[in-house]
Amino acid sequence: MANDRLRTAMLAANLTFEQLAERVDAHPKTAERWIRDEVVPHRTTRHRVLTVLEAREADIWPSLNGVARPTPAETEFVHLYPSRSAITGAAWQELLAGVEDQMDVLVFSGVFLVEQYDLVPLIRKKAQAGVRFRLLVGDEKSEAAQQRAIDEGTPGGLEGRIQLMRRYLAEVAELDGVEIRTHGTTLYNSMYRFDDQLLVNPHVYGALAGQSPVLQFKRHPSGTVWDHYLKSFEQVWRCAKPEKGEE
Incomplete structure (x- = not known):
């Protein structure tokens, strides 16, 4: 190992x-x-x-x-970043480029993935190779998204970023293997899954997501933390609304 x-x-x-x-x-x-x-x-x-x-x-x-x-659960933990902004571009690029099977994202906006790391072209390329994408973005009209914008001190700003992200993702919404849904749940954590790697970005009241810590986990056969977070993702996925392109 x-x-x-x-x-x-x-x-x-x-x-x-x-x-x-x-x-x-x-x-x-x-x-x-x-x-x-x-x-x-x-x-x-x-x-x-x-x-x-x-x-x-x-x-x-x-x-x-x-x-x-370490116990199996402890071995799931890889690293603690003091903020999302502390994750280098090289680290994001390695995680994105390394996806071979599945990428899951749970965010309100997540527009930085498109504007800084060319997520849309990557989705096109990876989807053609058989990679599955499940992307959960916020519903800018939902009470949860609007309250989050107020809490972080950017009323109207978050809603605009969500709309921008949805516009970007519309370009790949109809690709095979790509599923995009919108949600209005209270977002306690943003999550970014790259095969067996998972980044969890807790949301801190009054702070922007980029200012808050990020925990990195690696899936372990006997671990419990990975399943705990992915269970949360699945719950949001089930109640989210499919964007154009899904059956």
């Missing part, structure tokens, strides 16, 4: 194997093995890595700090 904790920390720091290796005076192939084969670097090098990544040893190599072996 790869060291996903180290991989995620590198993505958050926007560093490649080569760049990290150069900064800690190691060979790139050695740095690659730290993730691929879970090789733990020597103490001096390890401390250099932690300094560069601004991370704690307990977060990257918990077994070295006398931490008991």
Whole structure:
């Protein structure tokens, strides 16, 4: 099993194997093995890595700090980003480009995925290859969406972003494998699923979604957290209204 904790920390720091290796005076192939084969670097090098990544040893190599072996549920947790804005463009691009089976999204707007990461062309390409997309966006006329806009201090602004997202997604709504629905539920979390990776962005009262933390999880056969969040997604999906293009 790869060291996903180290991989995620590198993505958050926007560093490649080569760049990290150069900064800690190691060979790139050695740095690659730290993730691929879970090789733990020597103490001096390890401390250099932690300094560069601004991370704690307990977060990257918990077994070295006398931490008991994680339970299956704990191993689902990969990383905590202090805000959605802290996730680098490279990290988003890797998650999006890596989707091979299914991508699920639950948001009010999520327009940044289109305008920053070319989601619409990606959907066209991936859908043609058999990837399934389930995209849940808000209903701008719903009480929940309007109240959220007031709570975050942008009355009218969120509704406009939702309309924009729906307009963008209309271009791919009729593609095979693409399902788009609108919802009016209270959105406690935005969710972004990329195959077996899941980003959960809790909504904090009075803050914009981009300012709030993001938790990253990886699906585990014996875990419970993944199923807990996906159950919530399915509940919203069932009560949401299909956009044009669905049967």
